[in-house]
Amino acid sequence: FRMKIYHSAKLDLIGHLAAAVNHEIKNPLTTVRGMIHLLKDDPSLPNEKKESFFQIAMEEIDKIDRIVSDYLTFARPYPNKIEMLPIGQVLSESISIVKPLADQASVKIEIKEISHCTIPGDHSKFVQALVNILKNSIDALPNGGSIEIKAVIMNNLCSIHILDNGVGMSSEIISRLGEPYFTMTSNGTGLGMMVVFKIIESMKGKISINSELGTGTEVILSLPSS
Numbered sequence: 395f396r397m398k399i400y401h402s403a404k405l406d407l408i409g410h411l412a413a414a415v416n417h418e419i420k421n422p423l424t425t426v427r428g429m430i431h432l433l434k435d436d437p438s439l440p441n442e443k444k445e446s447f448f449q450i451a452m453e454e455i456d457k458i459d460r461i462v463s464d465y466l467t468f469a470r471p472y473p474n475k476i477e478m479l480p481i482g483q484v485l486s487e488s489i490s491i492v493k494p495l496a497d498q499a500s501v502k503i504e505i506k507e508i509s510h511c512t513i514p515g516d517h518s519k520f521v522q523a524l525v526n527i528l529k530n531s532i533d534a535l536p537n538g539g540s541i542e543i544k545a546v547i548m549n550n551l552c553s554i555h556i557l558d559n560g561v562g563m564s565s566e567i568i569s570r571l572g573e574p575y576f577t578m579t580s581n582g583t584g585l586g587m588m589v590v591f592k593i594i595e596s597m598k599g600k601i602s603i604n605s606e607l608g609t610g611t612e613v614i615l616s617l618p619s620s
């Protein structure tokens with residue numbers, strides 16, 4: 395099936411985000427604090443207990459780190475710096491950022507076709523949007539696989555296709571994409587797609603998603619080009 399999501403109303407929810415992030419960070423911090431106390435208070439703890447408390451604390455710290463970096467992407471206080479971005483260059487840069495993650499997961503990322511598009515936008519934000527989409531595709535390929543990328547230009551509109559042959563999504567999951575904290579993965583923040591929607595919206599672009607459970611997902615970004 396095919397679902398188009400234009401100028402999502404979900405973005406209204408961003409107003410509530412600061413308070414929610416505060417809450418999301420407080421819980422893992424409380425856990426980290428508790429673990430450090432346990433480690434200090436009982437010097438006779440067996441090594442495996444120490445190791446497990448240490449692991450829990452590290453995982454919670456990583457979670458805080460992910461939430462803060464996802465949040466900062468769209469909450470940066472300074473205004474966008476708009477430049478003309480050559481699509482080939484931005485794609486290569488985004489791919490090189492996720493390359494270590496892809497290699498670790500045995501995922502191959504290939505650019506299949508590239509038209510010469512130049513897209514006006516904030517460089518670091520556009521890269522962030524592409525990185526978030528690529529990371530989701532890698533997450534959708536737990537046993538390895540491939541991600542194919544195309545960029546084609548038609549009538550001053552540049553369409554960027556990111557296709558994976560991963561686990562895919564049900565229509566229910568697709569409809570919740572972009573909702574803050576909606577995640578299906580144990581270590582996800584559920585902020586990734588919200589950030590993508592926000593950034594693409596700010597570039598006057600559109601996002602459409604084709605996905606099928608067990609087959610894979612195609613994310614298409616349509617952006618004004620010049």
Ligand code: ADP
Binds near residue numbers: 534576584588610
């Ligand atoms: P997170 O990645 O932190 O979970 P996102 O907002 O980026 O948050 O994604 C929300 C959910 O959407 C993911 O947990 C996943 O279930 C689903 N999803 C997003 N992209 C894909 C994809 N390419 N393939 C399968 N599922 C996806």
